[in-house]
Amino acid sequence: MSVAGLKSRLLAPGPVEVPPAVLEALARPVVHHRSPEFRALFQRVRERLAEVAMVPGEDVFVVTGSGTAGFEAGLLAAVPAGGTVLSLSAGKFGERWAQMSRRFGFRVVELRADWGRALDPDRVRQALREAGPVEAVTTTHSETSTGVLHDVEAIARAVGEEAPDALVLVDAVTSLAAAELRPREWGLDAVFAGSQKGVMVPPGLAFAYLSPRAWERSDALAARGALAPSYYLDLRRERARQREGQTAATPAVSLVAGLDIALGMLLEEGMDAVWRRRERLNEALLQAGEAVGLARFAERPSPAVAALRTPEGVGAPDLIARLGTAGIRIGAGQDAAKPFLLRPSVLGYCDRFDVITLAAALEEAMRGAGRDVAFGAGPAGALRALAP
Amino acid sequence: MSVAGLKSRLLAPGPVEVPPAVLEALARPVVHHRSPEFRALFQRVRERLAEVAMVPGEDVFVVTGSGTAGFEAGLLAAVPAGGTVLSLSAGKFGERWAQMSRRFGFRVVELRADWGRALDPDRVRQALREAGPVEAVTTTHSETSTGVLHDVEAIARAVGEEAPDALVLVDAVTSLAAAELRPREWGLDAVFAGSQKGVMVPPGLAFAYLSPRAWERSDALAARGALAPSYYLDLRRERARQREGQTAATPAVSLVAGLDIALGMLLEEGMDAVWRRRERLNEALLQAGEAVGLARFAERPSPAVAALRTPEGVGAPDLIARLGTAGIRIGAGQDAAKPFLLRPSVLGYCDRFDVITLAAALEEAMRGAGRDVAFGAGPAGALRALAP
Numbered sequence: 144m145s146v147a148g149l150k151s152r153l154l155a156p157g158p159v160e161v162p163p164a165v166l167e168a169l170a171r172p173v174v175h176h177r178s179p180e181f182r183a184l185f186q187r188v189r190e191r192l193a194e195v196a197m198v199p200g201e202d203v204f205v206v207t208g209s210g211t212a213g214f215e216a217g218l219l220a221a222v223p224a225g226g227t228v229l230s231l232s233a234g235k236f237g238e239r240w241a242q243m244s245r246r247f248g249f250r251v252v253e254l255r256a257d258w259g260r261a262l263d264p265d266r267v268r269q270a271l272r273e274a275g276p277v278e279a280v281t282t283t284h285s286e287t288s289t290g291v292l293h294d295v296e297a298i299a300r301a302v303g304e305e306a307p308d309a310l311v312l313v314d315a316v317t318s319l320a321a322a323e324l325r326p327r328e329w330g331l332d333a334v335f336a337g338s339q340k341g342v343m344v345p346p347g348l349a350f351a352y353l354s355p356r357a358w359e360r361s362d363a364l365a366a367r368g369a370l371a372p373s374y375y376l377d378l379r380r381e382r383a384r385q386r387e388g389q390t391a392a393t394p395a396v397s398l399v400a401g402l403d404i405a406l407g408m409l410l411e412e413g414m415d416a417v418w419r420r421r422e423r424l425n426e427a428l429l430q431a432g433e434a435v436g437l438a439r440f441a442e443r444p445s446p447a448v449a450a451l452r453t454p455e456g457v458g459a460p461d462l463i464a465r466l467g468t469a470g471i472r473i474g475a476g477q478d479a480a481k482p483f484l485l486r487p488s489v490l491g492y493c494d495r496f497d498v499i500t501l502a503a504a505l506e507e508a509m510r511g512a513g514r515d516v517a518f519g520a521g522p523a524g525a526l527r528a529l530a531p
Numbered sequence: 532m533s534v535a536g537l538k539s540r541l542l543a544p545g546p547v548e549v550p551p552a553v554l555e556a557l558a559r560p561v562v563h564h565r566s567p568e569f570r571a572l573f574q575r576v577r578e579r580l581a582e583v584a585m586v587p588g589e590d591v592f593v594v595t596g597s598g599t600a601g602f603e604a605g606l607l608a609a610v611p612a613g614g615t616v617l618s619l620s621a622g623k624f625g626e627r628w629a630q631m632s633r634r635f636g637f638r639v640v641e642l643r644a645d646w647g648r649a650l651d652p653d654r655v656r657q658a659l660r661e662a663g664p665v666e667a668v669t670t671t672h673s674e675t676s677t678g679v680l681h682d683v684e685a686i687a688r689a690v691g692e693e694a695p696d697a698l699v700l701v702d703a704v705t706s707l708a709a710a711e712l713r714p715r716e717w718g719l720d721a722v723f724a725g726s727q728k729g730v731m732v733p734p735g736l737a738f739a740y741l742s743p744r745a746w747e748r749s750d751a752l753a754a755r756g757a758l759a760p761s762y763y764l765d766l767r768r769e770r771a772r773q774r775e776g777q778t779a780a781t782p783a784v785s786l787v788a789g790l791d792i793a794l795g796m797l798l799e800e801g802m803d804a805v806w807r808r809r810e811r812l813n814e815a816l817l818q819a820g821e822a823v824g825l826a827r828f829a830e831r832p833s834p835a836v837a838a839l840r841t842p843e844g845v846g847a848p849d850l851i852a853r854l855g856t857a858g859i860r861i862g863a864g865q866d867a868a869k870p871f872l873l874r875p876s877v878l879g880y881c882d883r884f885d886v887i888t889l890a891a892a893l894e895e896a897m898r899g900a901g902r903d904v905a906f907g908a909g910p911a912g913a914l915r916a917l918a919p
Contacts, residue, residue, distance in 0.1 A: 346785075
């Protein structure tokens with residue numbers, strides 16, 4: 144597929160480029176999931192994952208599946224069958240959680256914001272006042288389809304004041320290990336993520352955290368048979384097994400071995416440093432985009448993805464095709480945003496020179512699309528933003 | 532973990548040792564699951580998988596998850612909510628499917644046979660006569676916990692005669708690419724498997740096949756809203772996407788790359804040759820076990836695992852610990868079979884010298900446990916069985 148003079152670069156908001164040490168771990172001989180070797184590995188992964196998720200000492204469960212599987216597992220474990228969910232959505236993933244909740248028979252009250260806008264905590268308050276009793280509020284943290292980082296801290300505070308019994312369930316698929324995320328301090332009751340984003344592992348593992356309050360709720364609901372049925376994605380079964388260093392079903396052991404390495408790298412850098420680095424790189428990427436004639440799309444940008452809007456007369460699919468010819472894969476706009484949205488990302492194993500690369504590539508693509516862009520404008524925009 | 536003079540050998544009935552070429556594929560840079568590269572890879576995998584499953588040209592869906600996830604996906608897609616399932620069980624996995632079916636609210640009629648015995652098609656007929664209308668019959672093909680290969684051809688024939696409308700759903704987790712399996716000719720309506728068994732890939736992918744009749748049933752049930760809800764494991768969503776070379780949720784792309792290589796290796800050898808080889812090696816392993824004082828446990832042995840019973844006074848956990856000291860990991864007995872059952876397996880990337888290795892190791896372990904076994908009795912038993 145590749146030729147010597149054309150490097151392939153994966154610079155999308157997931158799956159992301161993975162560190163070589165993680166790829167090496169994937170290629171190790173398979174270990175049996177019931178062996179002492181795997182148990183030791185898995186216990187270490189559990190500890191590290193809880194530290195990365197800022198809930199040290201608590202359980203963050205690892206499920207073999209995509210991020211969607213993690214969300215489903217948490218939703219079914221914490222919300223009573225037929226219960227009411229206030230679904231906050233301002234992009235494709237918010238909409239997905241509303242759709243999933245409906246599919247499982249929950250009553251869904253949807254509060255939407257336009258794509259590109261941040262969810263307003265005051266509107267959440269108002270929606271809760273109007274909705275009647277609500278068992279859970281679901282929201283995305285980093286909405287990958289629009290590049291917006293929703294203020295889940297303020298949203299959780301609003302929920303806590305207006306509907307203190309409602310659980311706050313957060314899709315952190317592209318915010319874990321990308322943006323500041325403090326489930327305990329912010330009062331989040333459930334957090335879900337996936338391996339192929341900020342954690343820098345290939346896709347195939349989902350992570351699910353439930354707060355002590357959410358587990359109490361789950362236990363009480365289970366005791367009176369009030370949870371919707373689940374089996375493969377039953378977090379209650381997983382809790383019993385994973386606390387023993389096991390999993391209920393056979394896990395993707397190779398991906399777990401890679402995860403161990405990646406988590407070690409993140410903790411070595413330190414989560415504060417990881418968040419700062421990613422925010423800085425993403426902001427530089429946004430400024431590079433602006434320097435070549437693109438416009439930032441997200442009201443409150445997530446460090447996971449630089450959502451950039453094309454100017455009138457330039458189609459996003461055209462620019463994406465030009466980047467593809469250069470060996471660079473970025474994220475495309477989704478659904479109605481397809482014609483005008485670009486989603487390059489430095490969420491993976493990336494440093495500032497990947498930002499420069501994207502800046503140069505975006506500049507070339509805009510020129511290719513007929514725009515008059517000064518040579519070096521893209522990298523200059525990035526370098527200016529990156530200057531100490 | 533390993534030292535130079537002690538090799539690690541994974542000789543359990545899954546996860547299994549994986550060919551080096553598959554491990555290499557796992558370590559390749561991650562490709563985006565929406566890229567043309569992945570689409571081409573996935574289409575090839577789909578074609579190859581259908582050939583390995585003896586349903587060329589049909590859909591065998593790939594789901595990120597364990598074999599249990601595959602079974603759940605098929606069960607929920609094909610059986611109406613609250614419907615009646617005749618669950619055939621003669622071991623741990625049969626029991627798991629009964630438990631899962633109950634969990635999802637199906638009415639479960641269970642027909643059990645003792646661990647180690649093969650399911651009797653005449654008892655299936657009788658159970659169907661007594662059960663009243665039944666929407667589906669679930670069974671294992673290779674029951675990994677007991678080493679029995681159930682005669683699903685005869686069982687499906689019995690169901691077809693006694694309850695022609697009932698679908699036959701088959702757990703082929705350890706029989707796919709291990710034992711003869713012909714869903715079309717045998718009238719199987721659904722077949723489920725996993726990546727970490729005869730297919731020789733690390734765990735993390737499940738496979739699910741539904742027959743045209745099962746899909747017709749599913750479509751009719753879905754049209755009148757009669758299916759139990761599912762989302763992540765919704766095969767109907769997967770059908771729509773996978774026919775386009777996509778998946779509904781982000782798949783474990785690295786495992787799919789490994790799967791491509793492994794399927795190519797199996798098809799290069801040819802499925803008839805794969806089945807014959809595995810049956811021959813497993814039979815030699817059983818004879819080696821008998822030659823050192825163990826007894827075959829399975830009435831109708833599956834080529835996926837050599838279930839061997841220890842003699843009075845020798846504990847299986849003791850022998851397993853001795854093999855462990857020698858670097859060899861086999862399967863232990865499960866549940867009530869733990870004290871007396873050994874489950875070595877040459878289901879993975881194995882040839883006849885792995886059988887000889889196991890024969891020698893079992894011989895040493897029996898001697899270590901105080902049994903008087905002639906030097907070389909184990910390998911002799913294997914070599915005699917393998918002689919042309």
